[in-house]
Amino acid sequence: MAARTLTPKGEQTRQRIILGASAEILESGVEEVRLEDIMARTATSKGQLFHYFPGGREELVLAVTRHETAQALREQTEALLGFESWADWQRWRDAMVVWYQGRGLRCPLLGLLSADAGRRMPEAQAVMVEFMANWQAVLAEGLRRLRAAGCLAADVDVPRAAAALLAGIQGGILLMITTGRIDHLTAALDQSATARRTSTS
Amino acid sequence: MAARTLTPKGEQTRQRIILGASAEILESGVEEVRLEDIMARTATSKGQLFHYFPGGREELVLAVTRHETAQALREQTEALLGFESWADWQRWRDAMVVWYQGRGLRCPLLGLLSADAGRRMPEAQAVMVEFMANWQAVLAEGLRRLRAAGCLAADVDVPRAAAALLAGIQGGILLMITTGRIDHLTAALDQSATARRTSTS
DNA sequence: TAGATTCTGGACTGGCTGGTCCATTTTTGC
């Protein structure tokens, strides 16, 4: 917020804190993470934390939220806007599964919007809302391309299908985190497209 | 856990605490609720809280989790095991939407399994896992009945469809809580069945 | 080089809140 001047070194430290906090949150969840944990992981002092994030814990979490959403949106955009064939969809679907498996069935974002976190941090929630809208738009564009390529029935309501797909993904991830199983996610991903498929590849 | 003797009066107080805690959690989220809030709402003292829940906060939350999951499962079972026609499905779908709207787009359960809560309270998480499995089974039975009634294509993979449906519901609720909109939930519910429908009613 | 600015470290504080403890009152069972 405040237009403060940061030296290169300062900028570096700031980034290190965001990355460390991000990792810490992924592992333990927002509520669970203590400033001390972040200090330990990033080898910083309390003075530094409040120097770079005068708003304290809340501002830091907000920065992490921004960082993670931007990252995720970038990756999804890159993957989905290239859709031109059924194989592309399959690749993306598989990549999603692998991505989460590689992270031990955790999600860097879902921990950020636990039901109550939003109430306490409206700014972070706003970021999440915007992120979801953007992701949905990207999903819609991907589906539109698939439809254009003839992989989906011509009468598919793309925006609505994208909404359902996003819900399926989120629920799949939630259930993955809760149950430790990934089959809800795969089932949701598969249903979203195969049900509307015009023909088998 | 401990086989303690409760007088009718005691049992009544215990129930009052669970109900009050449940309402408080619905409104503010698990992490946000303080014992003091529950005491105020239920007109009880700290002595009573620890008298009925020797395990303290954690035991109380566990009791609430058990209470809410049992309640939800009862309602869903009642609704879904009666499925005999397409109209039944429509009624259930509409009822789901109305139910959440009536609660101000909140969910008594989703707040209980925020990503990190599970790590801190494995017992509550286990209850949630079991609940999800049961709900999914009930959904599967509902779909099976629909298929038997000829409302769904005969080749629908019911267990997998149920998994996808559950994911869609959870994600829809999550997005409802986050964004304040209910259209993801409706899109997920509708897609799950309409895509597989054999014919229009 | 010198003064200003930024960066870093860490001791300290204040409030919050879960949990303990016990005295008192009410209910139970005989």
Place this chain on the structure above:
DNA sequence: GCAAAAATGGACCAGCCAGTCCAGAATCTA
């Protein structure tokens, strides 16, 4: 009616942790 058991009220404690503060080191700028 009367012990015993259960229920209730609330004062008190202790640990945790975000946030404050300031002194000193490093870095920039002129």
